[in-house]
Amino acid sequence: MLNIVRKSFQKIYGHPVNRYLVLLLGCLFFLPALAIYFSRRKNDGYHLQADAIRQSLTADGTAKRLQEEIRQQVEKKYTFFNKNKNSAEMKKEEDRIFTVRMKEMVEYRMRREHPQLRELSFYSVVDELLSTNGGMGAFIVLGFPAFLLLLILSNSYIKYIFDRVLMMLFVVFGVTFLVFTILYISPMDAAVNVLGDMATPDQVEQFRVAYGLDQPYFVQLLEEFKGLITFDLGQSFIGGEDVFTSLMNRFPITLELTIMTLILAVAIAIPSGIISALKPYSALDYVIMLIALLGLSIPGFWFGLLLILNLSIKVQLLPATFVAGSWTSFIMPSIVLGTGLAASTARMTRSSMLEIIKSDYIVTARAKGLPKSKVIFRHALGNAMIPIVTVIGIQFGSMLGGAAVTEKVFNVNGIGSYIVDKQFIPDTPVVIAGVVYVAIVVSLANLFVDILYAFLDPRIKAKLKSY
């Protein structure tokens, strides 16, 4: 395991951002290491010899000749491109090339004259320290956070997930900042909306002080961030209910609805997409694709109204509004919410299936006499699933957001309708908490899809290994 950490340090050292992160986290260990490095560097054989060579190069005029040669080359280039000669830009380019060539020359001479000497770098010092048991022990004790980070980054899968989680945290804070800023510069005044037009200026002022609305922008924003870190989402302006509790009360309803929709949509879309792809340009294909296109074009709330009109009012088959605990009242909202998802999934299934079926390895499998059903389900479907999963992942997010309208149509007490209701006040704590919650779920869904990829697609798996 200790060897893993050493290897991981080697990998991380080449990465610009992660390197500084590790150095910063383990500064208690790395500062003494730096001191060791400098003390050793003073009388390091490599550096002494290199300096000697550099001096000799300058002394015998090689450096001067090199500089002249480079100057001519650069001048020729500038003449050819009709650029301004004698400019500062040209001088800079000359110097740059000279430094590089000089270094190359010194390194070349060093390799020839002193092949046994190795350049001493900070990395080699640390690596040497970590190779001994004592050094490693000191690292674990002094630079424990860095040690943990190196351990995490050593496994490419864990590193990938770790990076994504970091990004998610950034997104969560970004979303909070965005929504808070929008609500802050909005001309709507929560105090007036909550208290009513009849409120005296004193009452309004009292309200603002009570909820911290009189503070400057950055203080309020910092308060929001603090609340986010401590999971204290505050209390809503109206009713003073705890936002976290009410979100958690509504969460299962929306989740149940979304999952039911997902199952319904996928169960319809993937088979019909496969049927379409197996018989392309047939009448059945055209009908399925036309229905899918209609599903993409239909406004969800209108479809919901039509369903209510035909199935609840005219026939009285299903309840028009949502009743907690009765699964029949979930059917219509799921159908409405799932139409768009099913439509785009079916279209994606068809096109990705068509592409796969035309590929050489499927033709080979057919030519070798494998039955068609086996070719489709064993060989084609797995590869065709990759873009389909992407579409489902993306749609899942927009479904959570789009659920707001559907939830309003069917009177479902979910998160979407909760946010929309509070938006008009604007009940800032509720709106921010709701939107951030949705953003977290969307990011988690995307992360899940990306990890799923690694298991579905060997190409991505290979790429991840060298991540």
Place this chain on the structure above:
Amino acid sequence: MNQNQQLYEKKTKKRKLAAFSELISINLGWGASLAIGLILLLSAAGNGFAMNGTLLFALIYLVSAAIIFAVAAMMKKEILSENQLSKRVRSLGYICILMLATGNIFAAIGGFQLIRKYRPIEYTMAYFAFIANAVIILLSTINMFKQYVANLFSVGMILLFVFLVFYAFAMVMIQKHGETSYRRLKLTAVISLVCAASGNIFALLLGLIILTKIRNEGSHKTVGWIDVVSRMFRNYMAAMGVLIVGVLLMLALCSYFTFDYAYAIDNDYSAIVLQPSMEYPFGTDAYGRCVYTRIAFGSRISLIIGMISTAIPIVIGGVLGAVAGYYSERTDNVVMRALDVLYAVPSTLLTIAIVAAFGASTMNLIIALSISNIPVYARTMRAQVMVVGNSEFVEAARACGRRKHEILFQHIIPNSLAPMIVRASLSIGVAVLSTSSLSYLGLGVEPHIPEWGSILKGGSQYLETNPYLAIFPGLAIILVVLAFNFIGDGLRDALDPKLK
């Protein structure tokens, strides 16, 4: 042996029939007429087959379907026996064109294709311009049953009829000079550009195509965009989509002349929630306003919102995505992480948040829709720029010493636009959908402006007693979004370099 022969004959038969694209259009013509007739018959059945407009139209469409079916059968017989269509059968197309008077555009498209053997893209444009113009005349004629019409009604109608005659004339001219003396079409092209002022995009395309071809005469290269247009119109569904959007665009402009805005916004308490009649084809709403007129004027606001809220994010998102995809990795990281924040919030929710915070108005709606669309375009553009940026011609430009931003804006971006165009046509439809759902939540445009979503919201309160008030605006929304989806799919195929 016998079975093989049968299979062979079947295949030759199929190939022979497939060579005549007019047969496909005629077949679609009777199929669509039959479907519309049956749907109308079903809704008439709901009223117990009382003799009204719905039943009449159902019968007309069913009879049309029967006639076109007979035409299709004759065509099939002749193609199989002689492998060509005689003048007698081709002249049957005029009967199909006459069905345009009942609003049957499917029959008309089939008819126009049937009457001519030689059908260049100019001819296609001319007859689409004719059909769009005729549809507008039909839609405007319904206003004659109202108590009063707009002041400019007669002027508008006369102009529309003049345009109609011109398009017919243009078709004759194209037939006469199209192959032999192309230069003589110049006058036709100029007049057609003038007619395009009525909002007829087909007339515009017709004029531009002829003028471009005249200018490029002699050099035998094909012009890229004309190629794309002709490939697009070979796709029946895409052509249908363009026709629907074209009609709506024309309606948005022509309604200044032939529709009376007063019917759409003035309250009339003597005519509240009326059933559909000749005077009020789609009934009246809770304020006595004519729903038909409101839907006609609604096309204006829907198209404006859809187009502007697509144009803004294309520019902003496109530039951001191009910069992220072309310049250093650090730029990429900064831009894309910032956009990830926007991307993490579902666009509906973000739009709701912005509109609710700044008040419901057309301007705020457009801004909100634009902002929530930026990340999608940026991602599309970035991916495309990354692919194009690695190609040889970019390398060549770099070797010639062109500056980085010159290469990006002059070489890479013009070659990365195809997926953006496809996405744009799809997202106009989505914008129309989002606008209507926001209007349903009370977050759309100002309530007095006729917009499809707000008309629908008003109608949905009478769902039990007068469901048609909610059904017709919903159908209008579906039709437009469907049309843009057709166009998007058609553009994707037409712009695909693999299919060229």
